[in-house]
Amino acid sequence: MSEGEGGRPHGGYRVYWVVWFWLLVITVLELGVVLVHVPRALLAIMLVVLALMKAWLIIAYFMHLKYERLSFIYAVIAPLFLGVILFFALVPDALDGLRLR
Amino acid sequence: MTSAEATQEQGLRSEWGGGQSPFAVGWPKLMMWLFLVQDTLTFAGLLTAYGFVRIAAGRWPVQEEIFNLYLVGFMSFVLICSSATMAVAVAASRVGDRPRALRYILYTVLGGLVFLGCQVYEWSHFIHEGARLFSNPWGVPLFSATFFIITGFHGAHVTAGVIYLLVTAVRHQRREIQPESVEIAGLYWHFVDLVWVFIFVLLYLL
Numbered sequence: 001m002s003e004g005e006g007g008r009p010h011g012g013y014r015v016y017w018v019v020w021f022w023l024l025v026i027t028v029l030e031l032g033v034v035l036v037h038v039p040r041a042l043l044a045i046m047l048v049v050l051a052l053m054k055a056w057l058i059i060a061y062f063m064h065l066k067y068e069r070l071s072f073i074y075a076v077i078a079p080l081f082l083g084v085i086l087f088f089a090l091v092p093d094a095l096d097g098l099r100l101r
Numbered sequence: 102m103t104s105a106e107a108t109q110e111q112g113l114r115s116e117w118g119g120g121q122s123p124f125a126v127g128w129p130k131l132m133m134w135l136f137l138v139q140d141t142l143t144f145a146g147l148l149t150a151y152g153f154v155r156i157a158a159g160r161w162p163v164q165e166e167i168f169n170l171y172l173v174g175f176m177s178f179v180l181i182c183s184s185a186t187m188a189v190a191v192a193a194s195r196v197g198d199r200p201r202a203l204r205y206i207l208y209t210v211l212g213g214l215v216f217l218g219c220q221v222y223e224w225s226h227f228i229h230e231g232a233r234l235f236s237n238p239w240g241v242p243l244f245s246a247t248f249f250i251i252t253g254f255h256g257a258h259v260t261a262g263v264i265y266l267l268v269t270a271v272r273h274q275r276r277e278i279q280p281e282s283v284e285i286a287g288l289y290w291h292f293v294d295l296v297w298v299f300i301f302v303l304l305y306l307l
Contacts, residue, residue, distance in 0.1 A: 013189045020185035027177050027301075031170065034306045044307055051302040055295055062188045062291045064284075072124040072134075079138050083145030090153050097157035 019061045026054050133285045137292045140258075144296050147254060148303055151247040162239035164305055169223070173305045176219045177297065183212025184294040187266075187287045194273060194283040202283060206270040209290060213263040220256050224249075248304065255300055258293050265289060 033046050060066040065073055116123045124131060155161050190205035227248070231238045237245040269286040272278045 013192055016185050016188040016192070019188075020181060023181045023185075024178065027174065027181065030302060030306060031174055034165075034170070047302045047307055051298050054298045058184065058291055058295050058298070062184055062294075063288055069123075069125045072126060075124065076134050076138055080141060080145075083142055083149070086145060087149045087152060090149055091156065094153045094156035097153075098159050101157075101159055 015061060019057050023054055023057055026050050026057075127281060130281060130285055130288070133288050137288065140292065141296075144251075144254070144299070147251050148299060151251060151303065154243045154247055158241050158243065161241060162244050167239060168305055170305065172219060172223060173301065176216055177301050179212050179216050179219070180294050180297050183209045183216070184291050186212065187290045191280075191284045191287040194280040197280075199274065203270055203274055206266055206273070206283075210263055210266050210270070213259055213266070213290075217256065217259055217263070220252065220259075224252075251300060251304060255293070255296055258296065262290050262293050 030047060030050050033043060033050075038046070065076070126134075186205045186208040190202045190209060193199075193205060194202035227245070232245040232248075234249055235246055236242050239245075265286055269278070269283060273283055
Protein backbone atom coordinates (compact mmCIF):
# COMPACT_ATOMS: atom_id res chain seq x y z
CA MET A 1 0.00 0.00 0.00
CA SER A 2 1.37 3.41 -0.88
CA GLU A 3 1.59 5.90 1.94
CA GLY A 4 0.47 9.46 1.45
CA GLU A 5 0.97 12.62 3.41
CA GLY A 6 1.88 12.17 7.07
CA GLY A 7 2.30 8.43 6.63
CA ARG A 8 -1.42 8.00 6.01
CA PRO A 9 -2.71 5.37 3.62
CA HIS A 10 -3.31 6.90 0.27
CA GLY A 11 -5.42 5.59 -2.54
CA GLY A 12 -9.03 5.94 -1.59
CA TYR A 13 -11.33 3.95 0.60
CA ARG A 14 -10.45 0.46 -0.53
CA VAL A 15 -8.42 -0.43 2.59
CA TYR A 16 -11.48 0.19 4.80
CA TRP A 17 -13.66 -2.19 2.84
CA VAL A 18 -10.92 -4.84 2.93
CA VAL A 19 -10.72 -4.49 6.72
CA TRP A 20 -14.54 -4.56 6.91
CA PHE A 21 -14.55 -7.83 4.95
CA TRP A 22 -12.01 -9.48 7.26
CA LEU A 23 -13.86 -8.29 10.36
CA LEU A 24 -16.99 -10.01 9.07
CA VAL A 25 -15.04 -13.18 8.21
CA ILE A 26 -13.65 -13.33 11.75
CA THR A 27 -17.12 -12.71 13.23
CA VAL A 28 -18.51 -15.64 11.24
CA LEU A 29 -15.58 -17.78 12.43
CA GLU A 30 -16.39 -16.81 16.03
CA LEU A 31 -19.98 -17.92 15.64
CA GLY A 32 -18.73 -21.04 13.85
CA VAL A 33 -16.43 -22.22 16.66
CA VAL A 34 -19.29 -21.78 19.14
CA LEU A 35 -21.68 -23.85 17.04
CA VAL A 36 -19.29 -26.80 16.44
CA HIS A 37 -18.85 -27.40 20.21
CA VAL A 38 -15.10 -27.74 20.74
CA PRO A 39 -13.69 -28.32 24.28
CA ARG A 40 -14.28 -25.37 26.61
CA ALA A 41 -10.63 -24.34 27.16
CA LEU A 42 -9.87 -24.51 23.44
CA LEU A 43 -13.01 -22.51 22.70
CA ALA A 44 -11.95 -19.80 25.16
CA ILE A 45 -8.48 -19.53 23.63
CA MET A 46 -9.80 -19.44 20.07
CA LEU A 47 -12.43 -16.81 20.88
CA VAL A 48 -9.94 -14.55 22.66
CA VAL A 49 -7.40 -14.85 19.84
CA LEU A 50 -10.08 -14.06 17.23
CA ALA A 51 -11.28 -11.09 19.31
CA LEU A 52 -7.73 -9.76 19.59
CA MET A 53 -7.33 -10.07 15.82
CA LYS A 54 -10.49 -8.02 15.31
CA ALA A 55 -9.33 -5.49 17.88
CA TRP A 56 -6.01 -5.10 16.09
CA LEU A 57 -7.71 -4.57 12.71
CA ILE A 58 -9.97 -1.87 14.17
CA ILE A 59 -7.21 -0.09 16.10
CA ALA A 60 -4.57 -0.29 13.37
CA TYR A 61 -6.62 0.60 10.30
CA PHE A 62 -9.88 2.26 11.38
CA MET A 63 -8.23 4.25 14.17
CA HIS A 64 -5.06 4.72 12.10
CA LEU A 65 -2.80 3.77 14.99
CA LYS A 66 -0.56 1.89 12.55
CA TYR A 67 0.30 5.21 10.95
CA GLU A 68 1.12 7.07 14.15
CA ARG A 69 4.57 7.48 15.67
CA LEU A 70 5.99 4.54 17.59
CA SER A 71 6.21 6.61 20.79
CA PHE A 72 2.47 7.30 20.52
CA ILE A 73 1.65 3.65 19.89
CA TYR A 74 3.57 2.64 23.03
CA ALA A 75 1.92 5.41 25.06
CA VAL A 76 -1.62 4.22 24.32
CA ILE A 77 -0.99 0.46 24.25
CA ALA A 78 1.11 0.19 27.44
CA PRO A 79 -1.68 1.14 29.92
CA LEU A 80 -3.87 -1.62 28.53
CA PHE A 81 -1.69 -4.20 30.24
CA LEU A 82 -3.18 -2.89 33.50
CA GLY A 83 -6.45 -4.49 32.41
CA VAL A 84 -4.73 -7.82 31.81
CA ILE A 85 -2.92 -7.59 35.17
CA LEU A 86 -6.22 -6.78 36.90
CA PHE A 87 -7.82 -9.92 35.49
CA PHE A 88 -5.00 -12.26 36.46
CA ALA A 89 -4.68 -10.65 39.89
CA LEU A 90 -8.34 -11.39 40.66
CA VAL A 91 -8.69 -14.89 39.21
CA PRO A 92 -7.05 -16.63 42.25
CA ASP A 93 -9.56 -14.93 44.58
CA ALA A 94 -12.43 -16.00 42.35
CA LEU A 95 -11.19 -19.59 42.50
CA ASP A 96 -10.98 -19.31 46.32
CA GLY A 97 -14.57 -18.11 46.32
CA LEU A 98 -15.54 -21.13 44.28
CA ARG A 99 -13.72 -23.48 46.69
CA LEU A 100 -15.44 -21.92 49.73
CA ARG A 101 -18.85 -22.67 48.34
CA MET B 102 30.18 7.61 24.56
CA THR B 103 30.30 6.83 20.87
CA SER B 104 29.20 9.45 18.44
CA ALA B 105 26.15 7.33 17.47
CA GLU B 106 24.95 7.29 21.09
CA ALA B 107 25.59 10.99 21.40
CA THR B 108 23.53 11.69 18.31
CA GLN B 109 20.73 9.49 19.59
CA GLU B 110 20.69 11.19 22.98
CA GLN B 111 20.69 14.58 21.37
CA GLY B 112 17.76 13.45 19.21
CA LEU B 113 15.79 12.32 22.27
CA ARG B 114 16.54 15.50 24.14
CA SER B 115 15.42 17.72 21.33
CA GLU B 116 12.25 15.68 20.90
CA TRP B 117 11.23 15.40 24.57
CA GLY B 118 12.92 18.58 25.85
CA GLY B 119 9.83 20.75 25.45
CA GLY B 120 8.56 23.05 22.76
CA GLN B 121 7.95 20.04 20.53
CA SER B 122 5.15 17.59 19.92
CA PRO B 123 6.89 14.27 20.51
CA PHE B 124 3.80 12.24 19.60
CA ALA B 125 3.27 14.22 16.39
CA VAL B 126 -0.51 14.44 16.96
CA GLY B 127 -2.60 17.48 17.79
CA TRP B 128 -3.74 17.91 21.38
CA PRO B 129 -7.47 17.31 20.71
CA LYS B 130 -6.65 13.94 19.21
CA LEU B 131 -4.24 13.13 22.02
CA MET B 132 -6.94 13.97 24.59
CA MET B 133 -9.45 11.71 22.85
CA TRP B 134 -6.93 8.87 22.84
CA LEU B 135 -6.23 9.37 26.54
CA PHE B 136 -9.97 9.35 27.25
CA LEU B 137 -10.34 6.14 25.25
CA VAL B 138 -7.46 4.52 27.14
CA GLN B 139 -9.12 5.26 30.47
CA ASP B 140 -12.52 4.19 29.13
CA THR B 141 -10.94 0.92 28.01
CA LEU B 142 -9.86 0.40 31.60
CA THR B 143 -13.43 1.10 32.76
CA PHE B 144 -14.69 -1.69 30.53
CA ALA B 145 -11.73 -3.88 31.52
CA GLY B 146 -12.87 -3.43 35.11
CA LEU B 147 -16.45 -4.35 34.26
CA LEU B 148 -15.45 -7.39 32.24
CA THR B 149 -13.01 -8.52 34.92
CA ALA B 150 -15.77 -8.22 37.52
CA TYR B 151 -17.94 -10.33 35.22
CA GLY B 152 -15.16 -12.93 34.94
CA PHE B 153 -14.76 -12.95 38.72
CA VAL B 154 -18.48 -13.39 39.35
CA ARG B 155 -18.75 -16.09 36.75
CA ILE B 156 -15.77 -18.11 37.99
CA ALA B 157 -16.78 -17.73 41.66
CA ALA B 158 -20.39 -18.71 40.90
CA GLY B 159 -19.22 -22.12 39.75
CA ARG B 160 -22.12 -22.54 37.35
CA TRP B 161 -23.57 -20.26 34.75
CA PRO B 162 -26.68 -20.39 32.57
CA VAL B 163 -26.14 -21.72 29.04
CA GLN B 164 -26.16 -18.48 27.06
CA GLU B 165 -27.18 -20.15 23.81
CA GLU B 166 -30.50 -21.09 25.41
CA ILE B 167 -31.19 -17.57 26.67
CA PHE B 168 -29.74 -15.21 24.08
CA ASN B 169 -30.70 -15.15 20.45
CA LEU B 170 -27.27 -15.57 18.87
CA TYR B 171 -28.59 -14.65 15.44
CA LEU B 172 -29.79 -11.30 16.77
CA VAL B 173 -26.48 -10.72 18.55
CA GLY B 174 -24.57 -11.72 15.42
CA PHE B 175 -26.65 -9.25 13.44
CA MET B 176 -25.89 -6.52 16.00
CA SER B 177 -22.16 -7.23 15.57
CA PHE B 178 -22.58 -7.07 11.82
CA VAL B 179 -24.34 -3.70 12.04
CA LEU B 180 -21.69 -2.24 14.32
CA ILE B 181 -18.82 -3.44 12.12
CA CYS B 182 -20.53 -1.92 9.06
CA SER B 183 -21.04 1.38 10.87
CA SER B 184 -17.38 1.41 11.86
CA ALA B 185 -16.35 0.91 8.22
CA THR B 186 -18.66 3.72 7.02
CA MET B 187 -17.21 5.99 9.71
CA ALA B 188 -13.67 5.22 8.50
CA VAL B 189 -14.78 6.20 4.98
CA ALA B 190 -16.36 9.40 6.31
CA VAL B 191 -13.11 10.36 8.05
CA ALA B 192 -11.08 9.72 4.89
CA ALA B 193 -13.59 11.68 2.77
CA SER B 194 -13.50 14.60 5.15
CA ARG B 195 -9.70 14.61 5.04
CA VAL B 196 -9.63 15.00 1.25
CA GLY B 197 -12.35 17.67 1.43
CA ASP B 198 -15.21 15.60 0.01
CA ARG B 199 -17.91 17.09 2.26
CA PRO B 200 -20.99 15.53 0.65
CA ARG B 201 -19.51 12.06 0.91
CA ALA B 202 -18.36 12.67 4.48
CA LEU B 203 -21.88 13.79 5.46
CA ARG B 204 -23.50 10.81 3.74
CA TYR B 205 -21.21 8.30 5.42
CA ILE B 206 -21.56 9.89 8.86
CA LEU B 207 -25.32 9.56 8.44
CA TYR B 208 -24.93 5.89 7.42
CA THR B 209 -22.94 5.45 10.62
CA VAL B 210 -25.67 7.11 12.67
CA LEU B 211 -28.22 4.83 11.02
CA GLY B 212 -26.11 1.81 12.00
CA GLY B 213 -25.95 3.06 15.57
CA LEU B 214 -29.72 3.51 15.69
CA VAL B 215 -30.36 0.02 14.30
CA PHE B 216 -27.98 -1.39 16.91
CA LEU B 217 -29.79 0.48 19.69
CA GLY B 218 -33.13 -0.74 18.36
CA CYS B 219 -31.93 -4.33 18.57
CA GLN B 220 -30.70 -3.71 22.08
CA VAL B 221 -34.06 -2.27 23.16
CA TYR B 222 -35.74 -5.36 21.74
CA GLU B 223 -33.25 -7.65 23.47
CA TRP B 224 -33.62 -5.91 26.84
CA SER B 225 -37.42 -5.80 26.74
CA HIS B 226 -37.53 -9.46 25.73
CA PHE B 227 -35.16 -10.31 28.59
CA ILE B 228 -37.18 -8.32 31.12
CA HIS B 229 -40.40 -9.84 29.83
CA GLU B 230 -38.95 -13.30 30.55
CA GLY B 231 -38.50 -12.27 34.17
CA ALA B 232 -34.93 -10.98 34.29
CA ARG B 233 -34.30 -8.20 36.80
CA LEU B 234 -31.09 -6.50 37.84
CA PHE B 235 -30.51 -8.88 40.76
CA SER B 236 -32.82 -11.76 40.02
CA ASN B 237 -33.72 -13.94 37.07
CA PRO B 238 -35.34 -17.30 36.34
CA TRP B 239 -32.07 -19.01 35.36
CA GLY B 240 -30.69 -19.70 38.82
CA VAL B 241 -27.67 -17.39 39.03
CA PRO B 242 -28.87 -13.96 40.25
CA LEU B 243 -25.72 -12.12 39.17
CA PHE B 244 -26.09 -13.40 35.61
CA SER B 245 -28.61 -10.71 34.73
CA ALA B 246 -26.71 -8.10 36.78
CA THR B 247 -23.59 -8.54 34.65
CA PHE B 248 -25.68 -8.57 31.48
CA PHE B 249 -27.63 -5.40 32.24
CA ILE B 250 -24.68 -3.43 33.60
CA ILE B 251 -22.20 -4.28 30.85
CA THR B 252 -24.54 -4.02 27.85
CA GLY B 253 -26.11 -0.96 29.50
CA PHE B 254 -22.76 0.78 29.78
CA HIS B 255 -22.01 -0.08 26.18
CA GLY B 256 -25.46 1.01 25.00
CA ALA B 257 -24.98 4.34 26.78
CA HIS B 258 -21.74 4.77 24.86
CA VAL B 259 -23.52 4.02 21.58
CA THR B 260 -26.24 6.54 22.44
CA ALA B 261 -23.66 9.20 23.26
CA GLY B 262 -21.85 8.32 20.02
CA VAL B 263 -24.98 8.79 17.92
CA ILE B 264 -25.53 12.26 19.41
CA TYR B 265 -21.84 13.12 19.02
CA LEU B 266 -21.88 12.06 15.37
CA LEU B 267 -25.04 14.03 14.60
CA VAL B 268 -23.49 17.18 16.09
CA THR B 269 -20.27 16.49 14.19
CA ALA B 270 -22.16 16.02 10.91
CA VAL B 271 -24.02 19.32 11.30
CA ARG B 272 -20.95 21.28 12.33
CA HIS B 273 -18.81 19.76 9.60
CA GLN B 274 -21.44 20.66 7.03
CA ARG B 275 -21.52 24.24 8.31
CA ARG B 276 -17.71 24.32 8.06
CA GLU B 277 -17.40 25.07 11.76
CA ILE B 278 -14.95 22.24 12.41
CA GLN B 279 -11.83 20.85 10.75
CA PRO B 280 -11.42 17.33 9.37
CA GLU B 281 -9.42 16.50 12.48
CA SER B 282 -12.59 16.81 14.57
CA VAL B 283 -14.33 14.31 12.31
CA GLU B 284 -11.40 11.98 12.79
CA ILE B 285 -11.67 12.36 16.57
CA ALA B 286 -15.40 11.58 16.47
CA GLY B 287 -14.42 8.57 14.37
CA LEU B 288 -11.94 7.42 17.02
CA TYR B 289 -14.74 7.42 19.59
CA TRP B 290 -17.06 5.47 17.32
CA HIS B 291 -14.43 2.84 16.50
CA PHE B 292 -13.83 2.47 20.22
CA VAL B 293 -17.52 1.67 20.74
CA ASP B 294 -17.17 -1.04 18.08
CA LEU B 295 -13.96 -2.26 19.72
CA VAL B 296 -15.63 -2.71 23.11
CA TRP B 297 -18.46 -4.64 21.48
CA VAL B 298 -15.91 -7.07 19.99
CA PHE B 299 -15.02 -8.14 23.52
CA ILE B 300 -18.57 -8.01 24.93
CA PHE B 301 -19.77 -10.15 22.04
CA VAL B 302 -17.12 -12.79 22.70
CA LEU B 303 -17.03 -12.80 26.51
CA LEU B 304 -20.68 -12.21 27.38
CA TYR B 305 -22.51 -14.03 24.61
CA LEU B 306 -20.24 -16.62 23.04
CA LEU B 307 -17.92 -17.93 25.75
